[in-house]
Amino acid sequence: MIPKGFEFSAVMAGIKYKDRLDVGLVLCEAPAAAAGVFTRNTVVAAPVVVSRERVKSGFCRAILVNAGNANACTGKQGYEDTLRTTATMAKTLGISPEEILVCSTGVIGAPLPVETMERAMPGLAEALAGDIAPFAKSIMTTDLVEKVSSRRVKIGGVDVVVTGAAKGSGMIKPDMATMLGFVVTDAKVSPKTLQEVLSGAAELSFNRITVDGDTSTNDTLLMLASGLSGAPAVESSPEAMKTFSKAVEEVCRDLARMIVRDGEGATKLVDITVTGAADDRAAKAIAFTIAESPLVKTALHGEDPNWGRIAAALGRSGHFKGGEFGITVGDVPIVKAGAWLGTEAEKAAREIMQGNEFGITVEIFEGEGRATVTTCDFSAGYISINANYRS
Amino acid sequence: MIPKGFEFSAVMAGIKYKDRLDVGLVLCEAPAAAAGVFTRNTVVAAPVVVSRERVKSGFCRAILVNAGNANACTGKQGYEDTLRTTATMAKTLGISPEEILVCSTGVIGAPLPVETMERAMPGLAEALAGDIAPFAKSIMTTDLVEKVSSRRVKIGGVDVVVTGAAKGSGMIKPDMATMLGFVVTDAKVSPKTLQEVLSGAAELSFNRITVDGDTSTNDTLLMLASGLSGAPAVESSPEAMKTFSKAVEEVCRDLARMIVRDGEGATKLVDITVTGAADDRAAKAIAFTIAESPLVKTALHGEDPNWGRIAAALGRSGHFKGGEFGITVGDVPIVKAGAWLGTEAEKAAREIMQGNEFGITVEIFEGEGRATVTTCDFSAGYISINANYRS
Numbered sequence: 001m002i003p004k005g006f007e008f009s010a011v012m013a014g015i016k017y018k019d020r021l022d023v024g025l026v027l028c029e030a031p032a033a034a035a036g037v038f039t040r041n042t043v044v045a046a047p048v049v050v051s052r053e054r055v056k057s058g059f060c061r062a063i064l065v066n067a068g069n070a071n072a073c074t075g076k077q078g079y080e081d082t083l084r085t086t087a088t089m090a091k092t093l094g095i096s097p098e099e100i101l102v103c104s105t106g107v108i109g110a111p112l113p114v115e116t117m118e119r120a121m122p123g124l125a126e127a128l129a130g131d132i133a134p135f136a137k138s139i140m141t142t143d144l145v146e147k148v149s150s151r152r153v154k155i156g157g158v159d160v161v162v163t164g165a166a167k168g169s170g171m172i173k174p175d176m177a178t179m180l181g182f183v184v185t186d187a188k189v190s191p192k193t194l195q196e197v198l199s200g201a202a203e204l205s206f207n208r209i210t211v212d213g214d215t216s217t218n219d220t221l222l223m224l225a226s227g228l229s230g231a232p233a234v235e236s237s238p239e240a241m242k243t244f245s246k247a248v249e250e251v252c253r254d255l256a257r258m259i260v261r262d263g264e265g266a267t268k269l270v271d272i273t274v275t276g277a278a279d280d281r282a283a284k285a286i287a288f289t290i291a292e293s294p295l296v297k298t299a300l301h302g303e304d305p306n307w308g309r310i311a312a313a314l315g316r317s318g319h320f321k322g323g324e325f326g327i328t329v330g331d332v333p334i335v336k337a338g339a340w341l342g343t344e345a346e347k348a349a350r351e352i353m354q355g356n357e358f359g360i361t362v363e364i365f366e367g368e369g370r371a372t373v374t375t376c377d378f379s380a381g382y383i384s385i386n387a388n389y390r391s
Numbered sequence: 392m393i394p395k396g397f398e399f400s401a402v403m404a405g406i407k408y409k410d411r412l413d414v415g416l417v418l419c420e421a422p423a424a425a426a427g428v429f430t431r432n433t434v435v436a437a438p439v440v441v442s443r444e445r446v447k448s449g450f451c452r453a454i455l456v457n458a459g460n461a462n463a464c465t466g467k468q469g470y471e472d473t474l475r476t477t478a479t480m481a482k483t484l485g486i487s488p489e490e491i492l493v494c495s496t497g498v499i500g501a502p503l504p505v506e507t508m509e510r511a512m513p514g515l516a517e518a519l520a521g522d523i524a525p526f527a528k529s530i531m532t533t534d535l536v537e538k539v540s541s542r543r544v545k546i547g548g549v550d551v552v553v554t555g556a557a558k559g560s561g562m563i564k565p566d567m568a569t570m571l572g573f574v575v576t577d578a579k580v581s582p583k584t585l586q587e588v589l590s591g592a593a594e595l596s597f598n599r600i601t602v603d604g605d606t607s608t609n610d611t612l613l614m615l616a617s618g619l620s621g622a623p624a625v626e627s628s629p630e631a632m633k634t635f636s637k638a639v640e641e642v643c644r645d646l647a648r649m650i651v652r653d654g655e656g657a658t659k660l661v662d663i664t665v666t667g668a669a670d671d672r673a674a675k676a677i678a679f680t681i682a683e684s685p686l687v688k689t690a691l692h693g694e695d696p697n698w699g700r701i702a703a704a705l706g707r708s709g710h711f712k713g714g715e716f717g718i719t720v721g722d723v724p725i726v727k728a729g730a731w732l733g734t735e736a737e738k739a740a741r742e743i744m745q746g747n748e749f750g751i752t753v754e755i756f757e758g759e760g761r762a763t764v765t766t767c768d769f770s771a772g773y774i775s776i777n778a779n780y781r782s
Contacts, residue, residue, distance in 0.1 A: 042713035043706030073702050075730060108699025109731045212685040217703050294603040294685065294769075295777055302778030308499025311464050312608050315434030322433035339466060340500045378685075379778075380771040386686055387693030387770075 001150040002130045003161040003186035005029045005226030009127035010138030013120035015113055016068030016106060023117060024138035025124045026063040026182060027093065032224035034060040034101065035195040037202040039219035045072035046082040046112075047102045048218060054098055055222070058191030061099040063182055063222055064089050065139050066117060067167075068106040072217040081112040092121045103180050103220050105141055105167065136165040139180055142385065143169045144262050149254035151247040155240045158231035160187045162247040166255035169211065169262045181206060181221040181255055186229035187244055193235055197245050198223045205252035208284070209374045211263040212382070213292040223248075260374050261357075265381025268300050269374065271359040277369030282319040287373035289317035290362065297378035305329050305349035307340075314362060326363035329353060392541040393521045394552040394577035396420045396617030400518035401529030404511035406504055407459030407497060414508060415529035416515045417454040417573060418484065423615035425451040425492065426586040428593040430610035436463035437473040437503075438493040439611060445489055446613070449582030452490040454573060454613055455480050456530050457508060458558075459497040463608040472503040483512045494571050494611050496532055496558065527556040530571055533776065534560045535653050540645035542638040546631045549622035551578045553638040557646035560602065560653045572597060572612040572646055577620035578635055584626055588636050589614045596643035599675070600765045602654040603773070604683040614639070651765050652748075656772025659691050660765065662750040668760030673710040678764035680708035681753065688769035696720050696740035698731075705753060717754035720744060 002008075005028050010021040036055040038048050054060060064086060071078045082102055090097040104112065127134070136146040150163040168179030183198070202221055234244045261269045272291045277283035290296055293313040299306035307327045314320050324338040329349035334341055352358050359372075393399075396419050401412040427446040429439050445451060455477060462469045473493055481488040495503065518525070527537040541554040559570030574589070593612055625635045652660045663682045668674035681687055684704040690697035698718045705711050715729040721743035725736045743749050750763075 041703060041706035042711050043702045044713070070699075073699060073726075073729070073731065108702065109726075214684055214686045214700070214703060214707070217699075217706060293605055294773070295605045298774055298777035301774065304778070308461075308464060308608075309605070311434050311499065312432060312605060315432035315608060316605070320433050322435070335464075338464070340464065378774060380774045382685070383689055383692065383769060383771045383774060386689035387695070 001152055001161045001163055002132060003163055003184050003226060003229065005186055005228035006184045007128040007130060008132045008135035009124050009129065010134035011120045011123045011127060013116055015066055015116055021134055021138035022067045023120045023124060024065045024135040025128065026135065026184065026224065027128055028061050028224055028226050030226060030228065031059040031061055031099070032226045033189055033191045033194045034058060035191060035198040035223045036101070037199055037221040039217065041217050043073065043217050045070050045104060045218040046074060046078035047071055047104045048220060049079060050082045050086070051101045051103065051220060051222065054101055057098065060101050060224060061095050062093060063101045063103065063224070065103045065180065067139055067141050069104060069110055069112050070106045070108045070218050071104040071112040072108045074109065074111055077111060081114050084114055085117050088118045089121055092125045101222050103218065105139065105180055105218055108217060132163060132165055139165065139167040141167065142264060143167050147255050147258040149251045151250050153243045153247045155187065155234065155243060156232035156236065158229060160229045160231045160244065161185060162251050164251040164255050166259060168259040169264050179206065179219045179259060181252065183223040183248065183251055185225045186227065187225050187234050188227040188229065188231060189225045189234040189244065194223060194225050197248050200245065201249040201252040204249055205256040208372065209256045209260045210288060210291050211260060211376060257374060260376050263376035264385045265379040266376035267356070267379060268377040269357040270300055270376065271372050271374050273359060273361045273372045275361065275370045276364045276366060277319060278367040279369040280371055281369070283369035283371035284373065285319045286314060286317040286362070287371050289313045291373045291375035294378055297375065300353070301377035301379050303350055303353040305334055305346050305353060307335050310360070310362060320364055321366060323365060328361040330358050392543055392552045392554055393523060394554055394575050394617060394620070396577055396619040397575045398519040398521055399523045399526040400515050400520065401525035402511045402514045402518060404507055406457055406507055412525055412529035413458045414511045414515060415456045415526040416519065417526065417575065417615065418519055419452050419615055419617050421617055421619065422450040422452055422490070423617045424580055424582045424585045425449060426582060426589040426614045427492070428590055428612040430608065432608055434464065434608050436461050436495060436609040437465060437469035438462055438495045439609060440470060441473045441477070442492045442494065442611060442613065445492055448489065451492050451615060452486050453484060454492045454494065454615070456494045456571065458530055458532050460495060460501055460503050461497045461499045461609050462495040462503040463499045465500065465502055468502060472505045475505055476508050479509045480512055483516045492613050494609065496530065496571055496609055499608060523554060523556055530556065530558040532558065533655060534558050538646050538649040540642045542641055544634045544638045546578065546625065546634060547623035547627065549620060551620045551622050551635065552576060553642050555642040555646050557650060559650040560655050570597065570610050570650060572643065574614040574639065574642055576616045577618065578616050578625050579618035579620065579622060580616045580625040580635065585614060585616050588639050591636065592640040592643040595640055596647040599763065600647045600651045601679060601682050602651060602767060648765055651767050654767035655776045656770040657767035658747070658770060659768040660748040661691055661767065662763050662765050664750060664752045664763040666752065666761045667755045667757060668710060669758040670760040671762055672760070674760035674762035675764065676710045677705060677708040677753065678762050680704045682764045682766035685769055688766065691744070692768035692770050694741055694744040696725055696737050696744060698726050701751070701753060711755055712757060714756060719752040721749050
């Protein structure tokens, strides 16, 4: 489903690989309300600097993305290269450079092949169409599958569409980096509301996943709202607000889960839920400590309900006082009130862990805090993907 | 080298495996000044609770250690089992139970086989001798090599010996857990000074290594000082204090490096040094973020001077403002003042990384803070060791 006002395209520019879509474009026929969420890494790529600045204006028209080169740690030249590519793209499209947001993903440190990108731009403009699939393909690096999600909801009785695409399978890879997400909608919404909705959705989706605990120099989530659905403004009623926020959150959550499912070498998608923490923040911190533990992740790979590793991660999280705890795999409790429930319970838990997707719940008794973090297992495939040379 | 007053022994008790030394004993002929450093994990094993309490008295005579069972997450029964085993050992040795420190390492959650241990005690007492090797062997779990280090120094012209043994190859493993360290000396030293020296040495050795970022429910470092060397008290002069502290620190550092070298699946020992941080604490935090990054560790395994991953870890450490930085592998700079030095520099760095031991220095410009953390690479061997069932 494509929201009204948007077109997409992608071309094979040959930035790093041959015969692979590697530059993509999103264009809105009118100025769209714009919002963005960016990496908190203090080492940031040039396109992050540029997009972070431009999104502040509140309205943009286009998003230009390349794979194969992250334009990160490239200094002043990298910044100028980003300005130049968006200037050329703007000229080709007949819009202002400030209306173009930009993202890059790929090798860190190598200079951006600006002319290669510029040569691709006329074709990129010509290929614009109402199909997001080629764009979703063009942003992939080590991703095995393209990631698109949509929701159609009613606002004031009128259809509104929210559609997103994302890439990512490790938080950062040298060769191939970064999590990127793009969401477009035809809802009518102010830039301020859009930013709030997007930030809220990011917190409950992209900020609740982990593949390897590494965060990228290029992580970016951008959203454009054309306002062309004909529906009343999102701000017109609390219900409209709720409906819209939920749709954006669901699209972001779908995309985030697709990233973990496609995690480098991953064979399992696992939701780690923590309940009874002092507050939600503490629950999230505990869940991340468990979800990022190499020993927990290798146990997930081995389909081993190895609760000693979970207990050890809980204990070093900094958010557990050290009292009783319970651990449940799927619907099978294996530890209750701090006591091990025996080999039969572990056997049942092991059966659940033989599936591709399951949940693990850790229950403590310090408050009402609750959070779920989605993670994947750690396999020999992760090592081989990441130990290989960058050739 | 064995400090005066100490004897060691080990037996095959059959706690988990057959034909393997798995219970060890250290005995001092006189009450020895005692000190201990324990895991900061809030989920702690029963022997940690007991040893932490007993070391407070300032003087102990013996250390009883078993491998194969961690006696962790075993509740009230586990605590009572620890009291019972030390009581039986005390009776066999004719000393008080409160004089016995105790450590366990191995499977978490399983009850301690108390009677199996008790049956081993007469043999353990009989085998006591001036050789630390069998003891060092008996504490091993997934360790491939035993770890012993000694220093002989002069205090007031008289020889003083510091000797230590340790085990560990991952911070915690389900089957086989924990880092344990034991240091003995014949120096004359008060419990208070001994604790200060040991805490200081731990901070610069065991607290500066990482295999996988996981900390155990059982981590323990214990030290006993017999005072039988005939040398003046360590506190008698600043030089004596310095000499003694340095010897203890060197022994701890040797043991810590042996643990990393023996890290599960490890093929590289790598010192990550950070200079120019706001303070030493910030430098240590940055060094640990880099040393624990799965992407950095897989790059070390691939012998790939993949500085983008180091820059990304630096940037997410929370202790780098985002200015210029330099990265040097061995003595080869690959990034200087934020700029990449090109493929020739990377080629030279790659050659250094083909060795088994090397250093990587990350230079920032925010102050005088400096720290070194020792890490190892992440290999497919790590995954297979830790994904296998606990059978």
